[in-house]
Amino acid sequence: MTPINSAASAIALQLNDLSRHRAGRxxxxxxxxxxxxxxxxxxxxxxxxxxxxxxxxxxxxxxPDSGGIRLNGEDFLEYPELARRQIGWLPERAPLWPELxxxxxxxxxxxxxxxKGATLRQAREAILDRLDLQLLTRRLAGVLSQGQxxxxxxxxxxxxxxxxxxxxxxxxALDPLQVAAVRTLIREQAAAGTAVILSTHLLTEVTAxxxxxxxxxxxxxxxxxxxxxxxxxxxxxxxxxxIAMMNSQQPPASAA
Amino acid sequence: MSAALTTTWAVTRLEWRRLLVxxxxxxxxxxxxxxxxxxxxxMLGNFLAGQIQRAALPDGPxxxxxxxxxxxxxxxxxxxxxVPLLTMSALAGARRNGTMPLGLATGVPAAxxxxxKYLAVLGWLLLWLALILAMPLxxxxxxxxxxxxxxxxxxxxxxxxxTLAALGVACSAFASHPAIAAAAALIIALGLWSVNLxxxxxxxxGGAINWLAMSTHEQPLLRGLVSTTDLTWFALVITFAxxxxxxxxxxxxxxx
Numbered sequence: 015m016t017p018i019n020s021a022a023s024a025i026a027l028q029l030n031d032l033s034r035h036r037a038g039r040x041x042x043x044x045x046x047x048x049x050x051x052x053x054x055x056x057x058x059x060x061x062x063x064x065x066x067x068x069x070x071x072x073x074x075x076x077x078p079d080s081g082g083i084r085l086n087g088e089d090f091l092e093y094p095e096l097a098r099r100q101i102g103w104l105p106e107r108a109p110l111w112p113e114l115x116x117x118x119x120x121x122x123x124x125x126x127x128x129x130k131g132a133t134l135r136q137a138r139e140a141i142l143d144r145l146d147l148q149l150l151t152r153r154l155a156g157v158l159s160q161g162q163x164x165x166x167x168x169x170x171x172x173x174x175x176x177x178x179x180x181x182x183x184x185x186x187a188l189d190p191l192q193v194a195a196v197r198t199l200i201r202e203q204a205a206a207g208t209a210v211i212l213s214t215h216l217l218t219e220v221t222a223x224x225x226x227x228x229x230x231x232x233x234x235x236x237x238x239x240x241x242x243x244x245x246x247x248x249x250x251x252x253x254x255x256x257i258a259m260m261n262s263q264q265p266p267a268s269a270a
Numbered sequence: 271m272s273a274a275l276t277t278t279w280a281v282t283r284l285e286w287r288r289l290l291v292x293x294x295x296x297x298x299x300x301x302x303x304x305x306x307x308x309x310x311x312x313m314l315g316n317f318l319a320g321q322i323q324r325a326a327l328p329d330g331p332x333x334x335x336x337x338x339x340x341x342x343x344x345x346x347x348x349x350x351x352x353v354p355l356l357t358m359s360a361l362a363g364a365r366r367n368g369t370m371p372l373g374l375a376t377g378v379p380a381a382x383x384x385x386x387k388y389l390a391v392l393g394w395l396l397l398w399l400a401l402i403l404a405m406p407l408x409x410x411x412x413x414x415x416x417x418x419x420x421x422x423x424x425x426x427x428x429x430x431x432x433t434l435a436a437l438g439v440a441c442s443a444f445a446s447h448p449a450i451a452a453a454a455a456l457i458i459a460l461g462l463w464s465v466n467l468x469x470x471x472x473x474x475x476g477g478a479i480n481w482l483a484m485s486t487h488e489q490p491l492l493r494g495l496v497s498t499t500d501l502t503w504f505a506l507v508i509t510f511a512x513x514x515x516x517x518x519x520x521x522x523x524x525x526x
Contacts, residue, residue, distance in 0.1 A: 075371035077524050097377035109368035113291045122287075125280035126376045128273070 025087070026051045026178050026209035027072065032081035034067055041067045043233045045081070049209045049226075051177065054200060056224035056241070057213040060258050064233040065213040066106055066182055072211065073103035073180045086177065098127055102176035106183050108167025112156025116147055116166055119155060120173055127174040141169045144199070160187035168196065172203070179203055179210045185219060197223045217254060221247045231257050277378050281386025282393070285360070289394055298355060302348050303401060309344055310405045313337045334416040338406035339423045339492055345402050346427060346488070349395075349434055350463075354455035356394065357438025358448035360387045361519065365446060370522060380519035384512055388439050395431040399424070419494035426491025429504040433484065434459050436511035443515035459484075462507075 027049040034042045042064040049055050059065045070076035072083065074090065074097035083090040090096055110119060120141065124134040142148050145165045150158065155166060164187050171179060181200070185193045200210055200223050212224060220227050221241060227250065229237040236257045241250070289295045317336045324330040361384075364370040373383055403424060438455040445451035466483035469475075480486050484507075487500040 070371060070375075073371075073375040074377055075375040075523065095377040095379075097375055101375070101377075103372070103375050105368070105371065107368060109372050111288060111367070111369060113288055118287060122280070122284040123376075125283065126277065126373075126378060128276070130276075 024051050025049070026053075026085070027211075028082075028084040029072070030082040030084070032068070032071060032078050032083065034064075034071060034076065034078050036067070040233050042071070042078075042230075045230075045233075045235055047228060047235065047238055049178075049211065051207045051209050052204050053226060054204045054210040054212060054224045056220035056227045057211060057230060058215075058217070058220060058227060058254055059230035061215075062232075063230040065230055067233075068230065069103070069180050069182050069211065069213055070105075072178075073097065073101055073105075075103070075105075099174060100176055101178050101180060102171035102174065103180045104164075104167045104171040104182060104184055106186070108163050108170075110155040110158075110163060110166060113154065115152050115154055116142075116158075116169075117151045119166060119170060123170040124173050129174055137173050137175070141173050144172075145169045146195070161189060161192055164188055165192070168199075172199075175208075177208055179208050181210065182213045183215070184212065185214065185216065217247060217251050221250060229254060229257050231260060236260070274379075274382060278382045278386045278389070281373075281378065281383055282389045285387045285390035286393060289356070289390060295356060295394060298352050299398060299401075302345075302352060302398070305348070306341060306344060306402055307405060310337070310341050313340060314409075332416060333406070333409070333413040334419050338415070338420055341402065341406060342423050342427050343492060345399065346430055346492075349427075349431055350456060350459055352398075353391075353395065353431065353434035354438050354441070354452040354459070357391050357435055357442050357455060358445075358452035359442065360391065360439050361442040361515065362445040362448045362451040363442075365522075366448070374519075374523050380523070381516045384439060384443070384515045384519055388435060388512060388515075391435045391439065392432055395435055396428060399427055399431060416494070422494040422496050423492045425496065426488055426500075429491070429501070430484070430488050433504050433507050433511075436508040436515075437462070440511040440515040440518075443518040463488075 025048050029045055029047050032042055032045040033040065045064075045068060047055075057065050057068065067076065071078050074094050077091070085096050085100055088096055111122075114122070117138070120138045121134065124130070124137060129137055142151060145168060147162075147165060147169060150162060150166075153162075155163065158166065164184070168181075168184060171181070179200075184196055184200075188196060197219075200212065204210055204225075212219070214220060224241050227237070227239060227241050228235060237253060314337055317333060320336075361370070364373060374380075406420075434455070437458055438451070441455040441458065442448070442451040445454060462482075463484045466480045466486060469477065469479045474480070481503070484503075487503045490497065490500055
């Protein structure tokens, strides 16, 4: 595991007592955590644990009912426009416009993020190269394979070089080679100082790419620790199952 | 250009591009232009056939009264169907294909998203109006035009299209499915046009109910009469509809 770069250890993201209800039911409750620049946090949890809701709130698509989000020290809820340049988000199923080409997607995302002219063109070419999409630039998103759609979604999230990258199941529908390439890409982003939150169902994904792991269960944070603190994959798996099988009446485990 | 204008322009460009690459806009344009061109030919034939009788009348109706303005009147009738079909996907489509949260997560304020999408549709509609106006204008060298009346009728049509587009975008903001948005926009537009029908049948020609009806403000413009009361009515309805759409979109961020 790549050690956290101490030079870039400033706090990129701070969640304070974040809560969100849906249909009168708590989906996320009093979630607090910090993420440093250059750190990769794996967010684990069973279906319905509150992972996607948490990521939507961090990405700015959903407003929390209570609590606070600070992005590089600034109040994100007060200034949602911070998301424009500072956050890159890949939702669970990369949402694309089927009638637009790969190039048109990147141009549209770039313009919405404030890129234009030569800067936009350079950023577009760089990300097309990096994600191996050069041969698909004129292809309509509607005819891309699931893996290609996922790579395009990732390209849109990375285009404006965000300082916080929010990825919801980025390895969905990718073949093993592409999964390895995405892992390398995430580590490269972290090495460049980007803070990354990665939501996944796959424990191997977490052990392969994350510095830290947080486990959500029934909307509350039940575990937050360094991946290296869990001796191996089996230890993480054991802890995950303990939490996943935990009765909701039991108090949350103390965060590491 | 300010950041707000740049972002609104980015949304407009994206929406405009999507309109142009989807077959619906082209099919609507082709069918309506063909229908109106055929009607234009018929009206022109009637005009030419009756020219000798009208020559005896000192203040008889001219080309503008008998061909150009009736053609615009037919366009107004078609607009009730065409505009809801064009606007139905503006926001309801984005909600359906999952691109709505992505748009909200770019930090672009809801007002700029709504305005950007509205301007794209309005641009298409004004182009449509210009193409239809080009039919009578091709004969400007061969006949006498009442330029004032034609300008007032064109302004009336442009305002009517702008109002229908704003109502359509508002319906699209509230609907979960584009077809529901189109149906709602059609019914609301027809209702707004003829809300005073009962009052007129009862012989009431003034009052609030007549002021509320779109026909009360559109018909004087088609007759060549421009008044600030009518212009204000259109401005108020457009603003009200766009504010409603903005509030609904902002609520998406709150409600999820």
